[in-house]
Amino acid sequence: MRKVLFASSEVHPLIKTGGLADVSASLPIALHKQGHDVRIILPAYRQCLEALTEFHTVATIKLDGYHSPIEIIQSTLPDTDVTLWLVNSPEHFDRNGGAYGPKSGGDWEDNAARFALFSRAIAAVAMNQGQLDWLPEILHCNDWQTGLAPALIADLPNRPATIFTIHNLAYQGLYPRSSFDALDLPKSFWHSEGLEFYDMLSFMKGGLNYSDHITTVSPTYADEICTYEFGYGLEGLLVERAKQGELTGIINGIDLDEWNPETDKALTKNYSAHTIRNKLANKTALQQHFALPLKEDVLVIGLISRLVSQKGIDLSIDAIATLLDADENIQLVCLGSGEASFEQDLRVLRARYPDKVGVTIGYDEHLAHQIEAGSDVFLMPSRFEPCGLNQLYSLRYGTLPIVRNTGGLADSVVDASGDDLKHNLATGFKFEAATAEALEETLLRAIALFRHPRIWRRLILTAMEQNYSWEKSSQSYQELYDSLIVKLAR
Numbered sequence: 001m002r003k004v005l006f007a008s009s010e011v012h013p014l015i016k017t018g019g020l021a022d023v024s025a026s027l028p029i030a031l032h033k034q035g036h037d038v039r040i041i042l043p044a045y046r047q048c049l050e051a052l053t054e055f056h057t058v059a060t061i062k063l064d065g066y067h068s069p070i071e072i073i074q075s076t077l078p079d080t081d082v083t084l085w086l087v088n089s090p091e092h093f094d095r096n097g098g099a100y101g102p103k104s105g106g107d108w109e110d111n112a113a114r115f116a117l118f119s120r121a122i123a124a125v126a127m128n129q130g131q132l133d134w135l136p137e138i139l140h141c142n143d144w145q146t147g148l149a150p151a152l153i154a155d156l157p158n159r160p161a162t163i164f165t166i167h168n169l170a171y172q173g174l175y176p177r178s179s180f181d182a183l184d185l186p187k188s189f190w191h192s193e194g195l196e197f198y199d200m201l202s203f204m205k206g207g208l209n210y211s212d213h214i215t216t217v218s219p220t221y222a223d224e225i226c227t228y229e230f231g232y233g234l235e236g237l238l239v240e241r242a243k244q245g246e247l248t249g250i251i252n253g254i255d256l257d258e259w260n261p262e263t264d265k266a267l268t269k270n271y272s273a274h275t276i277r278n279k280l281a282n283k284t285a286l287q288q289h290f291a292l293p294l295k296e297d298v299l300v301i302g303l304i305s306r307l308v309s310q311k312g313i314d315l316s317i318d319a320i321a322t323l324l325d326a327d328e329n330i331q332l333v334c335l336g337s338g339e340a341s342f343e344q345d346l347r348v349l350r351a352r353y354p355d356k357v358g359v360t361i362g363y364d365e366h367l368a369h370q371i372e373a374g375s376d377v378f379l380m381p382s383r384f385e386p387c388g389l390n391q392l393y394s395l396r397y398g399t400l401p402i403v404r405n406t407g408g409l410a411d412s413v414v415d416a417s418g419d420d421l422k423h424n425l426a427t428g429f430k431f432e433a434a435t436a437e438a439l440e441e442t443l444l445r446a447i448a449l450f451r452h453p454r455i456w457r458r459l460i461l462t463a464m465e466q467n468y469s470w471e472k473s474s475q476s477y478q479e480l481y482d483s484l485i486v487k488l489a490r
């Protein structure tokens, strides 16, 4: 049994902007089920306290450089016994809006201060300061918002082993030098092997340079971030860590209870690999929801995404528009929010093809489940994708993913072609070039195979047989925890 402090800036179902939240719930739950003592530490955002029914203050900690002490509020992750510690600093987290910015978009102006405070609180709890009487053996930090914590404890005696997981290297927490000064961080951190990144303060570099081990969320992304194309100037550092055996790619698992077509309450009709015919009722309901013609023979293409360039939204819009112009037998159902120009482009597509395209701009978990169940294929042509969860949910729901061959998408989808198709190993469609033409060709391949119900059914069944539970991946984390504890003790 290991004692693990798991630090994250978002945790499903309390606060979520993307896959980080799903993983920050499902991985601790999996570790807890396997007997480990895991405590999650998260900022006490207003919506988290509003969503929790029972909580109480268990510690008050005076952090270096702050006038008011912070509180640690204890609760449990909803519907589980996993302990949750919320860092309460109303000045930083009690506000109307999201985790990183106001509802109207953009970032909170004081994010550097907010997540520096969060990191200092993580460091204090990891060092057992503040009456909690619990010293973890492992501090597991996630993404830049927690990046200063490993740096703050790196030189302290009797500290836990530290691991830093990159969920997306594109978001680094970069701030001007003046922020570094304002945050009153140790001057010894200001160098290129510390927190400095070309005269900027990099929260991400805290995690990358000071943690004992770095992981990222798929083996292919672990290789990709060591290259110029995906490394954002951090590839040199990452290559060095990789050479030392200190960078590992571990593919994310999914919560099999939350994403289960047999029991999912959001569905019109539940189904399994044995009752695959019932998937059709969800397709009809989805068409009804989006006021599209109720047709069985049309290929329904689902898309759920943050609407940002990373996700290849422009490729999707261009390729689908071309296919609709050519009168292909397809429908697109789309749920997402993000950059205003992509939201507008989708609305325009809907206006041009009202009986072929359904669009909901916004965030809607219920509808996300219905799209996973009711679509025939799921579109995810990401330019880069550290792991990606929606393609894993799609596999489980027998909705064949159409993906670019990158990151976790490369690791989790087998293209329906050649020997893999012949030997029933294929689970979806993959393409290389990040162009609308390459996506269009791939969509045409899917449309062609969709006309062969027996082959299509085989693809669905193989997809549904894939096992992306946390069982295997959480085992990899446990082995890593064990080896780090041994290494630190030496």
Ligand code: ADP
Pocket (backbone or CB within 6 Å): 017, 018, 019, 020, 022, 304, 305, 306, 335, 336, 337, 362, 363, 364, 365, 368, 387, 388, 389, 390, 391
């Ligand atoms: P990322 O973390 O880069 O956004 P992932 O595929 O790893 O991408 O995770 C995205 C998660 O967010 C999935 O659980 C997905 O269903 C969910 N999601 C994204 N956009 C929406 C939306 N508009 N409504 C509901 N869920 C969404």
